Structures are given as structure tokens and as C-alpha cells.
Amino acid sequence: MSADPSVPPAPSVRVLLADDQELFRRGLRLLLDAEDGIVVVAEAADGREAVARAVATSPDVVLLEARMPHRSGLEACRRITASVPGARVVVLSGSDDEADLYEAVRGGAMGYLLKDSTVEEVVQAVRVVAAGQSLISPAMALKLVSGMQPTAAPGEAPPRPAARLTDRELEVLRLVARGLGNREIAVRLSISENTVKNHVRNMLEKLGLHSRVEAVVYALRAKLVEVS
Structure with a gap:
């Protein structure tokens, strides 16, 4: 066609x-x-x-x-x-x-x-x-993540505790760290894409992060996800 x-x-x-x-x-x-x-x-x-x-x-x-x-x-x-x-x-x-x-x-x-x-x-x-x-x-x-504890790199603040996140925000953080986009996360969690965007924004704000890449690094260093 x-x-x-x-x-x-x-x-x-x-x-x-x-x-x-x-x-x-x-x-x-x-x-x-x-x-x-x-x-x-x-x-x-x-x-x-x-x-x-x-x-x-x-x-x-x-x-x-x-x-x-x-x-x-x-x-x-x-x-x-x-x-x-x-x-x-x-x-x-x-x-x-x-x-x-x-x-x-x-x-x-x-x-x-x-x-x-x-x-x-x-x-x-x-x-x-x-x-x-x-x-x-x-x-x-x-x-x-190999052999690392969630400690800071030289001159960098240590990872902030993720306990301040809601269960849903923590779930979204783990999926972001696995490389999923907003649409894929929405399908995985059966929620709207706009809701995912809100969770991502709130999660970044609570952790003092500025981008999804920073969220990935944070999650890896805090051992919130595993890398195979």
C-alpha cells in the first residue's frame, strides 16, 4: 500500500x-x-x-x-x-x-x-x-552501581532519601530509570500520560533533580533499580 x-x-x-x-x-x-x-x-x-x-x-x-x-x-x-x-x-x-x-x-x-x-x-x-x-x-x-553504596561523588551531595516519594512516584522513578518514556509508563501503570507527567514533575521536585537523566543516575546510585 x-x-x-x-x-x-x-x-x-x-x-x-x-x-x-x-x-x-x-x-x-x-x-x-x-x-x-x-x-x-x-x-x-x-x-x-x-x-x-x-x-x-x-x-x-x-x-x-x-x-x-x-x-x-x-x-x-x-x-x-x-x-x-x-x-x-x-x-x-x-x-x-x-x-x-x-x-x-x-x-x-x-x-x-x-x-x-x-x-x-x-x-x-x-x-x-x-x-x-x-x-x-x-x-x-x-x-x-557495581559495588557502590549510595554515596556522593566528590563535590556532590549524597542521594536524598526516596522515602519522601509516594508509592506511585517511586514506581514511576523506577520505570524512568529503566528507560521507559511517559507513554510506555502510562500503559504499564494503566494511567493517563498527563498523570505520568505530573508524577515525574513531582518526583523531580521532591528529590531536587532537574532532568530524567539525573533521575536515572539517582535511582542507580541509590540502588532503587538493578542493572543486568
Whole structure:
């Protein structure tokens, strides 16, 4: 059956790639451009250029390396999320340092993947984050919970007790930490999507968190969910 010509196609997810390794950047561009519904609109070779290109092109998703010259990717992440509110940042990095993960989350990143991720995992991350969900590489999630007690990273306040959450808010937090979006949570709990949004907002406010990614990190470090 052919597509209805009266129905406009869904807009492609517009992606900015920022990485100081040209070969990696160009290879990733070829792979993403080959995917339906994804188009790479710009590239950047360092953090400073990443911010300028993000401001100029207003991408939906920014994939950037944490450690780049002329302004780190993590600093670029903070500047991009502040200057281009519609852009969702995913750190795609060779660094598996937990400190980089924490800084990325505090800088507003919606996801954190390692460069040994498969092409399918990167494509999924672009689509998931563009839809407003969060995603952390399983390897990084495991580093957060492997042998850890819910104590703080250097310079970071310890996880706040989740006891102040209602049973439903705690249930929503666990599902958010497993990577489910609002619609999936609504189906799982047999409640409306608007009710889920209210629970997420209340849960973040009570815990003093600012994003779903912070909620994921909180839940992992407080051992409210298990990572297999």
C-alpha cells in the first residue's frame, strides 16, 4: 500500500556531530545519513565550534565527545543546553570516567554512550533522546552501581532519601530509570500520560533533580533499580 500523499512525512531528526577525530566523525555521518528519518545537519571538530554550530543550526540532537580541544565537550554541553533549549545532547565518548558522566548529567545531557557502542545503539539513542527520553550506556550504568553504596561523588551531595516519594512516584522513578518514556509508563501503570507527567514533575521536585537523566543516575546510585 502506498503512503497517503495528503499526509506529510514526519520530519527527520536533525543531528549535529561534534568530535575532534575526523575519521570517526565522517564515518558516523555516513552511517546516520543512511538511516530513515535522521539527517546530519552539521559537524564540529572542537567544543567551541560545537556551540557555534548548534546555535547556527538548532539541531534536535547533538552527539559530542566529552574530551575535545578549545573547550571540552562537557563545557560545550552546558553551553548548548543553555543557548539552544530545543537541542538534546548525547555524550558519545571514549571516556568511561564516572566523573565525566556526572558532569555531563549536571550539564543537561540526556544520554551518555561509549564509542564502543554498536551502530544500532547509537541510532536508537538518537531516536530515543529526540523523543524526550534518556539513555545511559549499560557499561556506564554498571559502573555506577557495581559495588557502590549510595554515596556522593566528590563535590556532590549524597542521594536524598526516596522515602519522601509516594508509592506511585517511586514506581514511576523506577520505570524512568529503566528507560521507559511517559507513554510506555502510562500503559504499564494503566494511567493517563498527563498523570505520568505530573508524577515525574513531582518526583523531580521532591528529590531536587532537574532532568530524567539525573533521575536515572539517582535511582542507580541509590540502588532503587538493578542493572543486568
